[in-house]
Amino acid sequence: MPTDTTTSSSPMKLVVTGGAGYIGSVCTARLLEAGHEVTVVDDLSTGHADAVPEGARFIQGDAAEVAGTLLAEGFDGVLHFAAKSLVGESMQDPSTYWRGNVLTSLRLLDAMRTHGVPRLVFSSTAATYGEPEVTPIPETAPTDPTNTYGATKLAIDHAITSYARAHGLAAVSLRYFNVAGAYGNYGERHTTETHLIPLILQVATGDRAQVQIYGDDYPTEDGTAIRDYIHVVDLADAHLLALSHAKPGEHAIFNLGNGTGFSVRQVIDACREVTGHEIPAVVAQRRAGDPAVLVAASDKAQEQLGWKPQHTDLSGIVADAWEFTRRRREAR
DSSP: OOOOOOOOSSOOEEEEETTTSHHHHHHHHHHHHTTOEEEEEEOOSSSOGGGSOTTSEEEESOHHHHHHHHGGGOOSEEEEOOOOOOHHHHHHOHHHHIIIIIIHHHHHHHHHHHHTOOEEEEEOOGGGGOSOSSSSBOTTSOOOOSSHHHHHHHHHHHHHHHHHHHHOOEEEEEEESEEEOOBTTBOOOOSSOOOHHHHHHHHHTTSSSOEEEEOSOSSSTTSSOEEOEEEHHHHHHHHHHHHHHOOTTOEEEEEEOOSSOEEHHHHHHHHHHHHOOOOOEEEEOOOTTOOSEEOBOOHHHHHHTOOOOSOOOHHHHHHHHHHHHHHHHHTO
8 A cells, every 4th residue: 555645735624525435534544644634524324434534523414414514614625425326226216316416515515605615526427428439538528427326426517617617616526437445444345335346355255156247248358348447545646636726716527547447357357366266257138228348538637637546456456455355354
């Protein structure tokens, strides 16, 4: 794991919504290491209280309900991670996603305006692009989300643009696909797991009998779908850089990717190598709407933010996730 910490020019007083979750907890840890003062707000619906890094102030509650009072204390910025994020669930229960994601974000934006909080870094998603016309996907690609989750995130991005123009908010949205890996005590442990690497590792721990490969007839080298995997530390450090980049009256949008993509079979093979387990895999039918290749271009982020992913080796990403998984299992 890295010992250097990306930092902005001076310490800030910050709020991290969703800071008890996977990405939010790692970002909070990196912010604290960089010398920032951090208050985490999380309702613990999907997060974990023990994932809030030591040194951060923790307030349990809904971000929208807490923001009005909390932001009156005076803050330099908000990093907004709190969101509903299960694609399948978003299609079955869209109202929960429109309320939980969009309305919460609007109330947060209003509270920021009321109390003069000048900057926002928003955890958006490359799902806003839908099925891409070209890959890697640039920021100029058409936005046409194929699910409610992506649609809510796109709606929030539009709202942020409006607030930046009308009220001088300095804002940055970061769009990315699959986040993986771990950072010390902070890693992925969702109650409902849908991400490939944790699902594969559940087979290695004996908590799952096999992993499913949804389609092996894609127009790719090994027939399985290719996806972008970015290490959670690289992602967190991009958020720190975004704090310094944010400019009043502007809403910048950056895609974040590791520069390449890995097929489902490559990910399974890497997990087999790292864990030493056989990890049985069975082929199932393709899932509707799954494109063959989803990779985000990060040229703009590298040029304008000065960001460059440091942990692009798939085996290294898996090894960090496996170490976290094993430690959590041993601690049960």
